[in-house]
């Protein structure tokens with residue numbers, strides 16, 4: 001079945017912001033509610049598209065990444081209306097998607113490409129997925145391999161996009177142990193499992209975010225999760241039984257904790273600050289960053305927790321340390337490594353910036369995956385910390401930054417990477433002099449409102 005595209009809107013932001021100047025801040029004061037979580041929004045949209053009937057997604061992420069997911073779904077024939085913060089999707093069932101007329105453009109979004117690849121693998125048509133230069137340089141073999149094992153026929157450019165996905169329906173169920181700790185790969189296989197005959201099981205040896213498992217449950221799809229038997233490791237499994245049909249369901253999406261992290265870190269480190277972030281997602285697989293700040297004796301609490309659409313939501317409160325340098329062994333850097341890395345993955349550049357301010361500094365290890373993100377985040381973090389005067393050592397799998405550094409303002413090149421732009425905007429708040437974030441519009445990839453929300457809570 002071929003389909004006509006309705007309402008198609010490309011994901012690219014129309015106005016290019018050339019740069020933003022950050023002036024030093026005295027403190028942060030305010031109360032914020034943030035746009036919807038990016039990871040949860042992608043999953044809500046995909047599940048609503050596959051469901052039968054109309055789902056309203058409230059507080060859908062405003063990110064360019066999540067718009068890319070909606071545009072791809074529109075190209076697959078799903079009717080979508082966007083009004084304010086809400087998205088209304090009219091799903092026609094897992095077998096109701098139709099062949100796109102042109103290549104699906106995932107923009108900068110790895111989550112769009114990897115999760116949708118799982119859906120497209122189980123369709124009885126061929127589709128092409130592509131993206132921007134950064135996305136076309138990122139590893140896709142990690143999804144191509146299991147999907148081909150399930151019976152799809154996917155060809156790539158040496159493991160990179162564009163991907164040509166010749167789908168097959170039904171797919172074969174598999175049991176698959178993840179080779180990289182990646183929630184995107186886990187989710188891709190579970191979503192493909194919805195179109196497979198039998199039980200598809202994914203085993204992970206390191207805990208990654210579990211939004212797909214929670215969203216499947218919210219939409220009434222039976223999913224088993226639990227401890228997997230593996231020697232010496234704390235492995236977990238998730239399994240779905242296919243093929244499956246399910247009904248539409250409204251979803252209320254909590255604020256994005258990874259976006260909140262920039263404000264939280266700034267407030268925690270600037271004495272006299274008080275910040276409250278309400279209605280923000282506090283899923284245990286996403287809040288290790290908050291625990292790490294607490295372990296640095298920074299004053300961060302989570303209260304008022306409740307469940308919304310099967311996701312924990314709460315209020316994060318932060319008080320700036322009177323002395324921003326927690327007292328601990330001044331010689332030893334704080335180490336972040338091993339099993340904690342997948343649960344801190346998006347916050348690591350920001351933690352490196354925090355590390356430059358604390359007693360003893362910070363060392364990040366076992367994080368080679370950071371080199372596979374929107375930019376090589378080890379290289380971009382190291383280069384920009386050095387530009388601001390920090391002493392940094394670069395490792396293949398991480399970095400070490402000296403603490404108690406009086407950063408100075410500099411020109412920051414985020415190399416198109418939203419999280420680098422935001423982490424160094426925070427660094428600019430406690431630097432001496434002006435910091436210029438080049439190509440600052442790249443924050444729109446996850447958080448277009450970032451600079452607009454930052455300005456009113458900063459006191460100078």
Ligand code: S3P
Nearest residue numbers: 039111181182183184185345346
């Ligand atoms: C995401 C998972 C993470 C994360 C990305 C979003 C998701 O990637 O870095 O920003 O929504 O599943 P990996 O699972 O590939 O590490």
